[in-house]
Amino acid sequence: MRVLTMASQKGGSGKTSLAASLAVAAADGGETVAGIDTDPQGSLAAWGRRRQAQGLTVETAEPARVRQALDRAKASGASLAIVDTPGIFGAGVAIALQDANFVLVPVKPSILDVEAARPTVEQLQTLRKPFGLVLNQCLTSSQGRTLDAATALVRSGTLAPCMVALRADFLDAMTAGQGVTEIAPRGKAAAEVRLLWAWIAERMQETPARG
Template sequence: MVAIAVQKGGTGKTTLAASLAVAATQAGERVTVFDSDPQGSLAAWGKLRTQPEPAVDLLRPWEFAQFQPILDQQAEQARTLAIIDTPGASIGGIAAILRLADLVLIPIRPSRLDLMAALPTIELLAGQGMGERLALVLNQCPPPPSPRTGLYARQLAGLGMMAEPAILQRVDHQDAIALGLGVTEHAPGGYAASEIRSLWSWIDQRIAPR
């Protein structure tokens, strides 16, 4: 199970969750992507889709503490991967879910404010013994040439494991979400799709075997 979490809105969690779920599905996984954010953006994306996979499910607050039985049920249904989109607020309420994750992906935009906003999430999860299951991903990076991406990559490297590659800000991401698609469906030959496939491959290598 992969969770995407950070105590800050606007970092692109939902867009990453949607496109990673599609990329993983295209790679042969049977994916259920769960929306635990009260805003329900990922669930709304799911309603736009015409393809049955990945499955999209809304996770209600009273289900947070009972997530292990939900994962068990997913396994019985031959689902091979769960991806969780989490609220852009305090993660205290979903701590029980995050402790079950094989990997918690923390998206951070390349700015000092975003870095500082992500520190409480990193410190909280690392303090719960999850340091080896955290990965930081630079997201919504300005297109090259931009010295900021390399600068923040070096700073983040000291905080934990860095996911690869960084994800650049590209219009294909926004267009895909608006259409109920993953970016690898919307523009499969584009740079954005290539970056998402590479990120999924990086994640897959770190959570296998499942």
């Protein structure tokens, strides 16, 4: 089983909604997915409770008990666990990162968010965890701002080649307990998430699965 962990120094990055849609996209691609929500807000777990489709479970766990939750996921037959963490990089998040095969850091395309991502990147480099950044909630009408943010992030670490725009499909999918690939399979949001998942999956193949 491999572990994808979502991390962000700044709240409001769209981390949880992206985690939910990535979980569905991974399941569509043949993975057996287990979600683990360590954020006290419990948004990913609430999304999981709203789901009607079978085959994708979400449980809550304190950061200190993530390893036990991962053991349960593996025992249940999961091939991929997606761990959602609080929107602030603290000791609990560092604990939750210990078993990650890959860490995805969503960043909104603004100078404040780019600057806020730097401590997260520094922590991940210290922990020697494979990671990538993705520009999330990009405004399609502000391509110049997105390009400036991308230029700044390239200097910080690996940047996903596919950006994710701010689209209503994400809000609708979270409300319905679905992923964007379910609620609008032919939509632009679905295409972006599929591309992002393909990029993440390729990165994760470079790391050994959790024993």
